[in-house]
Amino acid sequence: MATAPTSEAILAGTGAPARSGGRSRLAAHLPRFVLYAVLTLFCLYYLLPLYVMLSNSLKPLSEITAGGMMALPGEWTTAPWSAAWSSAQVGVEATGLRPYFVNSILMVVPAVALSTIAGALNGYVLTKWRFRGATLVFGLLLFGCFIPFQMVLIPMARMLGLMGLAGSVPGLVFVHFVYGIGFSTLYFRNYYAAFPTELVRAAQIDGAGFFRIFWRILLPSSGPIAVVCIIWQFTNIWNDFLFGASFSDFDSQPMTVALNNLVQSSTGVKEYNVHFAGAIMAALPTLFVYAVAGRFFVRGLMAGSVKG
Amino acid sequence: MSISETARRPGAADRLRDALPKLVLSPTVAIVAVFVYGFIAFTFYLSFTDSRILPSFGWVGWQNYENLFRIRAWDTAVANLAIFGLLYIAICCALGLMLAILLDQKIRAEGAIRTIYLYPMALSFIVTGVAWKWFLDPGIGLEAVMRGWGWESFSFGWIKDSDMAIYTIVIAAVWQTSGFVMAMFLAGLRGIDSEMLRAARIDGATNFALYRRIVIPQLRPAFMSAFVVLAHMAIKSYDLVIALTGGGPGTATELPATFMYSYTFTRNQMGIGAASAVIMLMTIAAIIVPYLWSELREKS
Structure with a gap:
């Protein structure tokens, strides 16, 4: 049981009670x-x-x-990395992946922030200010996460045009915000459901209003779920391809779309080493998050699939 | 059990205060109402119109659906989804369950091993697709490497073979998701009552019987969740196909998601594209709605 505390701590967050040891199972x-x-x-x-x-x-x-794909490099070189970053042919222009990496950052940060804030407020209302039909509203919000997004591509393309956001990074921010609301609401709702309602009532009797209760009582203890939600949204939005491919122009493409263009469009000599360098660049932000906060990442994955 | 009900008093300020929670909730609910349900209704309507390159509103009844089922590429896409979906779900569950059971034997360094099994889930399907695309490419990947190592007759060209290419999608998708299924089963295993297992062992149950009769049946909720997640991912699979095979060779690895995209945006058959999206939605709803219903109902 040497590793028990760390390993079980990770899965404890998923709601599974830690199991007491002492059995041998198949081991013997x-x-x-x-x-x-x-x-x-x-x-x-x-x-x-x-x-x-x-x-x-x-x-x-x-x-x-x-x-020699399986061999270690005979001659080590970082040239593929610099090519992928700043000079490779992506689509029509030889800009490397750098501008698209920047696009992804500009897309991901506001989209994650907005959907997390919306999820926190929704979770607060849906658990502490319950009304008739609250569960139904939640179910409808949640179902929105699971729909095949092919169902919304056509009207969304028109709507972004009407809003003047077509083919722009703010347009992508908006799209990811909209379709991120369901999951962020799920996280905060489930978390706040376990938060003692008596505290909210007591504060209300003391004269605290809706926002003061949220700000002073719920928010200070929301750290863990905020981390889970942010990691989940970050991973999902960074890794998205469908919306990026549908709603961006050449100069507003996110990293995943640019990587795909780099790999598919290279006519003539296929620079596999540059493709691999680009793929790692596209993977680094989410891998970094996984390495630093894997525990929360797992918890987010599980909460997305288990238990409402 | 609304708090606002117990605190209700007349007066405009109080009414505002009572309405405040709903006012805070309503913008996002309105957004979802329009951008999810309104858009679903819009696409549903389009599937009955003569829309081509742009939405148009000439009613054609079931024409698009009739045409859809006459298009061979759609048959291919549906057949591929059946092959891909079944294998993907079955292999992920089998592999995930096996790894979870193996990892549940008080393994040293369990945390590190689990981290390795699970990291692919953090990657974009595009990244996964690029890695496997070149690794499975007969010209430079596995086949070339094996031949270079002296196994001259080694051949692995599935990704270029119309009959076998769909299985390369399964290979890459299983690699990406099986660790996650493992984590779900591991969490399920950790939740099983150890007293029951001890009692069964005292009664002389063998390990095999123990797992078959007691442990695996208790993992039913984990199986349910895994099935729902995997089935819905399979139906929505788009990125991986685009990155790995681009739907090819020919149309050999088209799935409904790629079919919808190409018919709507490159072939200018928006009505047929909308009809295919509606069928995708119906399939997913048939899986998700009962699941959400049961999950949410037992809570309230």
């Missing part, structure tokens, strides 16, 4: 080394694509085309 019968061998094999399986991307992004193209 299955040789331990077979167990570890299988687990290690799967580690290699999951790490393989990351290794392929990383090692091939650091070697000259000739080494890849000569059949």
Whole structure:
């Protein structure tokens, strides 16, 4: 049970009670080394694509085309990285991925902030100021997260045009805000549902109003769920491709769309090493979040799938 | 159990105060009403019109749906979704359950292993697609590497083969999601009452029987959640196909999501595109609505 405290702490956040140990299960019968061998094999399986991307992004193209994809670089070079960042042909222009990385940042930050704020307020109303039909309203908000977004592409394209936001980063911010409301409401609603309503009542009797109660009582204890919600929204919005591909122009494309263009559009010589470097760049922000706050990331994933 | 009801008193200020929570909620509810449900209604309506390159409102009844089911690319897309969806869900669940059970044996460094199994979920499907696209490419990837290592007859060209390309989508999608399914099952395993297992073991149950008769049946909620999440991801799969195969070779790996996009925006058959989107929505709703219903009802 040496690793028990850390490992179980992670899953405790999902609502599963930590299990007390002391059992042997399969352990007594299955040789331990077979167990570890299988687990290690799967580690290699999951790490393989990351290794392929990383090692091939650091070697000259000739080494890849000569059949050396699985080898470590013979000659280490960072040229593919600088090419992917600042000089590769993305679509029609040779700008590298840098401007699109900036687009993604400009898209993700306001969209995450707005949808998180909206989710916090919604969760507060839906749990502490319940009204007839509150659960139905919540269910309708939540269903909006699961619809195939193909269903909204056509009218949204027109609407963005009417709003003057077509093909712009603010347009993408708006779209992600709108379709992020459901999940952020889910997180805050479930979190605030466990928050003692008596405290809210007591504050109300003392004369505190709607916003003061939110600001002084609920918000100070909302840190953990805010982190979960922000990570979830950040990952989802950063990784989005469909909206980016549908509603952006050449100069407002997010990173995922630009990466796809880089990989698909290169006519003539395919610069695999540059593609891999670009892929890692597109993956770095979310991988960074996962590395730093993996615990919250897992909790967010689970809350998105288990229990309302 | 509204607080505002218990505190109700006459007067404009009080009425405003009572209405305040709903006023705060209403902008986002209105936004969702328009941008989710209004748009669904709009697309639904378009699926009965003669819209081509732009929305138009000439009523054509069921014509688009009749045409849709006569288009061979749609048949391909639906058949592909069936193959992809079934394999994706089945393999993810089998692999996820197996890894969860193996990881539940008091493994040293469990946290590190779990982190490795789960990180693909943080990646964009475009990134996953790029990595697997070149790794599966016979010219430079696995096949070339194996031949370079001396296995001259080794051949793995599924991604260029119309009959097999759909399975490469399964390979990449399983790689991305199976760790997440593992985490769901692991959480389920951690929630099982240990007393019951101890009692069964005292009664002489073998480990295999223990898992088959007691543990796995208790994972039913985890199976349900995994199924709903995976099925809805399968139906919405778009990015991965675009990045990995672009729907090709030919139309061999088209899915309904890619079909809808190309018919609506590149082939200018908006009515047919809308009809295909409606069918996607209906399929997802058939899975999601009962799930949300049961989850939300037992709470209230």
